[in-house]
Amino acid sequence: MNVYHRKLYALVRSLETIKWLGTDVSYIYKGLSCLAPHLEELQTWWEDGNIGTSISSSSDRINLNSTAQPGEMDNIVVRHPISGQEQTITVSAFNTQIDISKIAAESDEKIVFWWFWRYFPEQLAHLDAENALLIPTHRILPDYPLHSYQSTVSALTGAIFPDGEESNSSKEAPYLLLFTFSPVQEFIKSSRKFLDFWAGSFLLHYFSALVCFEAAKLYGPDAVITPSLWNQEIIDAFLIQEYPQIRDILKNSQQPNNDPTTRFDHDPQSQSLSTAGFPNVITVLVPNQKSATELGNKLDNLLKSRWLSMSQKVRTCIKNQVINLLDGENQIAEIWQQISEEFPNLEADDLRKQLRQFHQQGCWEWNKLWDAQIENTWETYFVAVPFGHPEKPLEIDTTNLDENQRQEWITLQNQIARPIIDLPSQAELNAYNKLNVGSLWGSLQARLGNTIQAIKNTRAWQIPVAPGERSTLSGLYPDFSQVRKNACISQI
Known part of the structure; x- marks a missing residue:
C-alpha cells in the first residue's frame, strides 16, 4: 500500500x-x-x-x-x-x-x-x-x-x-x-x-x-x-x-x-x-x-530547461526563415526596396552585403549574445517553513497536560507561524481540549510571503552579459536616438 x-x-x-x-x-x-x-x-x-x-x-x-x-x-x-x-x-x-x-x-x-x-x-x-x-x-x-x-x-x-x-x-x-x-x-x-x-x-x-x-x-x-x-x-x-x-x-x-x-x-x-x-x-x-x-x-x-528548449526552437525558426527569405538576388533586392523606403539614407552596398551574409549559416554573430540573455532571463526563489514546530506533534489533547505543557506547545507553534494575534484565542482555549496547527494556516502563509520578500531584497544580482551602454543598477538600456537607430540598422 x-x-x-x-x-x-x-x-x-x-x-x-x-x-x-x-x-x-x-x-x-x-x-x-x-x-x-x-x-x-x-x-x-x-x-x-x-x-x-x-x-x-x-x-x-x-x-x-x-x-x-x-x-x-x-x-x-x-x-x-x-x-x-x-x-x-x-x-x-x-x-x-x-x-x-x-x-x-x-x-x-x-x-x-x-x-x-x-x-x-x-x-x-x-x-x-x-x-x-x-x-x-x-x-x-x-x-x-x-x-x-x-x-x-x-x-x-x-x-x-x-x-x-x-x-x-x-x-x-x-x-x-x-x-x-x-x-x-x-x-x-x-x-x-x-x-x-x-x-x-x-x-x-x-x-x-x-x-x-x-x-x-x-x-x-x-x-x-x-x-x-x-x-x-x-x-x-x-x-x-x-x-x-x-x-x-x-x-x-x-x-x-x-x-x-x-x-x-x-x-x-x-x-x-x-x-x-x-x-x-x-x-x-x-x-x-x-x-x-x-x-x-x-x-x-x-x-x-523548458525556457532554454523553447528559445532554441525559436532561434532555429528565425534563422531558417531569414535564410529562406534571402535565397537569391531577387529576394535580396525586394527586401532592400522595402528597407530603403523606410530608411532612405542607408548605404545600399553595405546593407546588401549584410543581407547576403545573413543567408549563410556561419554569419550569425548573435548566437553567443542570444545564449547569454536566455540563460540569464529567469531568477527563481523558494522558501519553506515547517507546518508546525518540528519537535512537537501537530495536535495535542490538553486533558492530561498541565498549564506549562500546554503553553509550551502554543509558544513553540507561534514561534514558527508568528501570528499577528495570539493563537489559539482565549475563547478557543476555554472551549476545546484539543489543539492543532490548523488555525495557523493563514499565519504560515503570511510568513512565507515575508520570508520570500526578504530573500529577494538581499539577493546577489549580476548584470547579464550584453554589449552596449546601460544602467548598472537596473540593467536597462537608454532610449535610442534616431541617429543610433540608423547606426544599429546599418550594422545589422
Whole structure:
C-alpha cells in the first residue's frame, strides 16, 4: 500500500466526517478495485484517528460544532467568502448513488485519485447542477466548499503519511514550500504590439502552470495549496496528456466534452487554453524539509530547461526563415526596396552585403549574445517553513497536560507561524481540549510571503552579459536616438 491509497481513501471518506451531511459513501471506496486489497488496513488506520480531518476543519476558522441534525438538507444558507452575499440552497446530490462504474475497475490508484479529485465534484453537479458545488463543509461558517475540505484532508494525509506507513516513520514535520520566479512586469512591459503583450503574459501563465503540474505529479494536485488547480483548463490538458486513460474514461462518461484540447481545437468559441491567469507564486504542502528542498530545485531546473528548449526552437525558426527569405538576388533586392523606403539614407552596398551574409549559416554573430540573455532571463526563489514546530506533534489533547505543557506547545507553534494575534484565542482555549496547527494556516502563509520578500531584497544580482551602454543598477538600456537607430540598422 502506498500514499495514494491513503490519499484516495481520505478524499472519499472525509465526506462521512461532516456530521450534518449524514451521508454514507462506503459503496464508493468499497467499489474501487485499486482499494480492495487494502480496505481492512485502511479502515483500521482511519478509525484509529486521522488528524488530517481535524486540522482541515480548523484551518483559518474556529472549529464550531454544527447545530443541524444529520440529514437536514433543506434551507442551507451559504455566503460568498468576499462579499458575504447570502444564498439558500437544498442539497440533493447525495440522494442518489454516484455512478463510479467508469473508474471502478481501474487498478492504478494514482489515476483513480486524480479522477476523483478532478471529476467527483462534477459527478455531484450532474445530479444537482444548481447547488452541488455550493455545498458548505460547515453550517455555521458556510464559506468553505465541500471539495476544498476533501482536498485539504487528502493533502494533509499525503504529507503526514508520505511513505504509506501508519505514522510518519521519519517523525518529520510537513513543510509548506513557496516557489516563485521573476521577472514578471519587466518581461511583458517592453511589448511593442498587443500580440507581444499576450505572448509574454501567456508564457508566464504557461510556466507557472508547468511548475504547478510538476509539483502535482510528485505529491498530488491537492498538495498545491495556491493556486487551486481544480477546474483549470491548462491543468486538465496536462492531466490528459500525462494520463491518456482519463481521456478514454471521459469519452464514455457524462463529461464527453471535458477534454480541453479537443474542445479548444474544434470549438471556435473556446478560448480558455489561450487565456493567461496563473500567478507566478505557488505554495505546496510537502512531507518534510528534504522534500521541500528537492522540489524547489526540481522546479527551478524544469522552468529553466523548458525556457532554454523553447528559445532554441525559436532561434532555429528565425534563422531558417531569414535564410529562406534571402535565397537569391531577387529576394535580396525586394527586401532592400522595402528597407530603403523606410530608411532612405542607408548605404545600399553595405546593407546588401549584410543581407547576403545573413543567408549563410556561419554569419550569425548573435548566437553567443542570444545564449547569454536566455540563460540569464529567469531568477527563481523558494522558501519553506515547517507546518508546525518540528519537535512537537501537530495536535495535542490538553486533558492530561498541565498549564506549562500546554503553553509550551502554543509558544513553540507561534514561534514558527508568528501570528499577528495570539493563537489559539482565549475563547478557543476555554472551549476545546484539543489543539492543532490548523488555525495557523493563514499565519504560515503570511510568513512565507515575508520570508520570500526578504530573500529577494538581499539577493546577489549580476548584470547579464550584453554589449552596449546601460544602467548598472537596473540593467536597462537608454532610449535610442534616431541617429543610433540608423547606426544599429546599418550594422545589422
